[in-house]
Amino acid sequence: MNRDRILVVDDEPQIQRFLRPALGAAGYDVVEAATGGDALKMVATTAPDVVILDLGLPDMDGKEVIAGIRGWSEIPIIILSARDRESEKIEALDLGADDYIEKPFGIGELTARIRTALRHRIRAEAGATQFLADGLSVDTVRRSVSRDGEAVKLTPKEYDLLITLARHAGRVVTHRTLLSSVWGPAHAEDLHYLRVFVGQLRQKIEADPSEPRIVRTEPGVGYRFVGDEG
Structure with missing residues (x-):
C-alpha cells in the first residue's frame, strides 16, 4: 500500500527533526526542503500529496512558493508559520493555500488538517x-x-x-x-x-x-x- 507523501518546507532544523518522525509515525512518507527554490523543485520531482509550508524562508517569502506551485498544480498546501497577522493568513489563502496553522502547534491538529486536505483533493479529482x-x-x-x-x-x-x-x-x-x-x-x-x-x-x-x-x-x-x- 502506497503511503501519502508529505513535503515539509521549513528552514528550522528543530521543526524538521520533530515532523519527520511524528508524521512518519502517522503513516506518511516525509521529504524535506529548507528553501523556497528547493521546495518548487521537489514538488515537481517528488510528487508529494501535501505540502506543509513555512512562510519565513531564507531565499524567498513562502507566498512566492504558493504562487509558484499554483501556477501549475492544485496540490494541497498547508501553511505552518509563526506569522499570526490576519493579513498574512488572508494573502496566503487568497494565493491558493488550503489551510493555515500557527506555530506553536500540536501534531494532532496538523495530522487532522492533512487528512482533511487529502480528502478534499480526492473529492475534487473525482468531481x-x-x-x-x-x-x-x-x-x-x-x-x-x-x-x-x-x-x-x-x-x-x-x-x-x-x-x-x-x-x-x-x-x-x-x-x-x-x-x-x-x-x-x-x-x-x-x-x-x-x-x-x-x-x-x-x-x-x-x-x-x-x-x-x-x-x-x-x-x-x-x-x-x-x-x-x-
Missing part, C-alpha cells in the same frame, strides 16, 4: 457532486438541498454561497474569495453583505444557528464548510 454535513445533504446535479430528509429552500445567492463553501470542504475560504466568486469582483470588500448572507444561510441549514457546526467562522479571515468524515 464530487454530493456533500454531507451534520444532517445536511447537498446535490449539485439536482441543485437540491435537504436537512434530515426535509427540503431546504435557498435563494439563488444562498445556494451559490453554500456550493462555493462545500466545494472547498475543510478548507478556509476567505471573505474576498467568497464575495468575488458569488457576487463578483466589484463586491470583494462588502464584508457586511457576506455576513448577512451567511447568517441567513445558517438559519436554514444549521440545527442551531447560534452554534454553527457546518459553516464555521474563521475570525477575521473567512469561513470553513465542515463536512462529514469519509
Whole structure:
C-alpha cells in the first residue's frame, strides 16, 4: 500500500527533526526542503500529496512558493508559520493555500488538517457532486438541498454561497474569495453583505444557528464548510 507523501518546507532544523518522525509515525512518507527554490523543485520531482509550508524562508517569502506551485498544480498546501497577522493568513489563502496553522502547534491538529486536505483533493479529482454535513445533504446535479430528509429552500445567492463553501470542504475560504466568486469582483470588500448572507444561510441549514457546526467562522479571515468524515 502506497503511503501519502508529505513535503515539509521549513528552514528550522528543530521543526524538521520533530515532523519527520511524528508524521512518519502517522503513516506518511516525509521529504524535506529548507528553501523556497528547493521546495518548487521537489514538488515537481517528488510528487508529494501535501505540502506543509513555512512562510519565513531564507531565499524567498513562502507566498512566492504558493504562487509558484499554483501556477501549475492544485496540490494541497498547508501553511505552518509563526506569522499570526490576519493579513498574512488572508494573502496566503487568497494565493491558493488550503489551510493555515500557527506555530506553536500540536501534531494532532496538523495530522487532522492533512487528512482533511487529502480528502478534499480526492473529492475534487473525482468531481464530487454530493456533500454531507451534520444532517445536511447537498446535490449539485439536482441543485437540491435537504436537512434530515426535509427540503431546504435557498435563494439563488444562498445556494451559490453554500456550493462555493462545500466545494472547498475543510478548507478556509476567505471573505474576498467568497464575495468575488458569488457576487463578483466589484463586491470583494462588502464584508457586511457576506455576513448577512451567511447568517441567513445558517438559519436554514444549521440545527442551531447560534452554534454553527457546518459553516464555521474563521475570525477575521473567512469561513470553513465542515463536512462529514469519509
